[in-house]
Amino acid sequence: MNLSKRDKKHLWHPLKQHQLQPESIAIIKAKGCILTDENGNEYIDAISSWYTCMYGHCNDYIIEKTYQQMQQLDQIMFSDFTHEPAVKLSEELIRMLPEGQNKIFFNDNGSTAVEAGIKMALQYYFNNGEKRSTFIAFENGFHGDTFGAMSVSGLSVYNGPFEDFLIDVKRIPTPNGKNHEGVLNQLKEITSTHQVAGFIYEPLLQGAAGMTIHNADGLNEILEFCKQTDILTIADEVMTGFGKTGKYFASDYIETKPDIMCLSKALTAGLIPMAITSCTQAVFNAFLSDEMVKGFFHCHTYSGNPIACATAIAGIELLQSETIQNNIKRIIKAHQEFNETIKAHPKVKSTRQLGVVFAIDLDTKMERYGDLRDKLLKFFMERGVFLRPLGNTIYIQVPYVISKIELEKVYRVIQEALDAL
Known part of the structure; x- marks a missing residue:
């Protein structure tokens, strides 16, 4: 058979x-x-x-680098240990990520990278004594299939049976070069009536929505508004990252940089599942405390897997070649x-x-x-x-x-x- x-x-x-x-x-x-x-x-x-x-x-180069790592160290829990591939990958990524990104958190896939980003934003304000529970997202966006990621996604074909269980999200149109003022007015209305924790977006290119492209200047105005109103910005570059837009990241086209970024897919060249949620030092600092409960209690068994890290390093080396x-x-x-x-x-x-x-x-x-x-x-x-x-x-x-x-x-x-x- x-x-x-x-x-x-x-x-x-x-x-x-x-x-x-x-x-x-x-x-x-x-x-x-x-x-x-x-x-x-x-x-x-x-x-x-x-x-x-x-x-x-x-790819022969990636396979060889991955094979070398497989003979040295396969898996080790990342909550108590560290290792060369994870450290080197963090150094390589920070050098190429948009300005301001300074901390690397490991996940398993694109959905969980977004999930971690959403939780970071919510806990960032919680740790600072604020309760914020609303997110802003683009219409027809797609960010993944876990509950937080699904909540901020706008394609009902994926979300229909679960809509009664999702977090609160307010959606705005993507900027098209003509609707900037209207979009900003919507943002002002939403922020005047809701406690907004974050704005999540696919920068410039919405993949699952049919590879639709939106206006960079309009997106920059939205990001500037979020900065001015103390709303964390989360760039979902799971699809757009690592050269597909002609630059390393789609955020490189935009003047205002995100507070949090979500990476996966081409990160490990299709060989081994892994994802990353990166953030600024300011976001990370909100989790530093003498109180243990203010730490980020989110973990995946295979976080920082050495083999996946080695694969990602090899992919970055190829990308930069x-x-x-x-x-x-x-x-x-x-x-x-x-x-x-x-x-x-x-x-x-x-x-x-x-x-x-x-x-x-x-x-x-x-x-x-x-x-x-x-x-x-x-x-x-x-x-x-x-x-x-x-x-x-x-x-x-x-x-x-x-x-x-x-x-x-x-x-x-x-x-x-x-x-x-």
């Missing part, structure tokens, strides 16, 4: 309605940008397996050229790009999980390209190591799909 059939007996896959959708494709090998299934079919991974494998699958930086520039330029050929297609409503992320909105009504989306996914896979549409949006987020020939195939298959609609 093949893997796909064996899978159906016991496994429950995420984001899938098992009664309606076909069996899963069994992948037995991945190298570079290529996924290989149990029948020998190959697919270009054009979304870097949910934005994680940005240096390609099974001349080769990868040149590849990023090459992909950005290729996307721009593809845009010139595709934007006038009759089935294209609009296009947009930020760094290596390129998105096409189709000029057709399409449900987030619907027949047309499923047909497009099948169309792409049958032609050897893994693209996963978000509603009526087809997006590309390829590994930095993709070849010219592979990238041209991705473009060609998208063109064929548009022609077939």
Whole structure:
């Protein structure tokens, strides 16, 4: 019996309605940008397996650095011990993170990075003698699936059954260059009637919302307002971090820097799960006290795992290399050229790009999980390209190591799909 059939007996896959959708494709090998299934079919991974494998699958350099660490120290509890990979990773990250970030807290994944950030904000005010219980977030934002992260997310397809159990969140529109004044007025109204602990945001690019891009100047005005009104700002860079926007972090495009940042996905190059919540020294100082209970009592068993830290260090070394930086520039330029050929297609409503992320909105009504989306996914896979549409949006987020020939195939298959609609 093949893997796909064996899978159906016991496994429950995420984001899938098992009664309606076909069996899963069994992948037995991945190298570079290529996924290989149990029948020998190959697919270009054009979304870097949910934005994680940005240096390609099974990258030799990362594997070697990870293997070296596996022979030295595998796992040690991080509440009582420290180790070289964690210390070195903190040093490397602080050097590249936006100005002001000074402390590193380890988590397991993007959702838990956000969860920790939310708890930090709430306890920051609690430790300072204030009770603040409301958060501000963008409409249609997505920050994860644990309860705090889910609370600040605005996509009801994920949150519907749990809305009665979520923390208090007030949502504002993303700035578009024309609505700044209205957004600021909403902020003033919210802060005049609620005790706001934090503003959480995906800087410049909302991933799950269809790779929508918002205005940097408008976001900066929101962040400035939060600074002036003593509201902590939490930048969720789980998706945007580590070069995808053309800079190390999307926050590098914005003058006003966050108080707290959430990192995961490309942090460990798709090899080992790990996440980080970083913060300023001022946030950290609120947890320093002679009272034990003012400490941050939040912990994951695999916090600061040495192997994951070594993997992350290797990924950072690659990201900062001349080769990868040149590849990023090459992909950005290729996307721009593809845009010139595709934007006038009759089935294209609009296009947009930020760094290596390129998105096409189709000029057709399409449900987030619907027949047309499923047909497009099948169309792409049958032609050897893994693209996963978000509603009526087809997006590309390829590994930095993709070849010219592979990238041209991705473009060609998208063109064929548009022609077939």
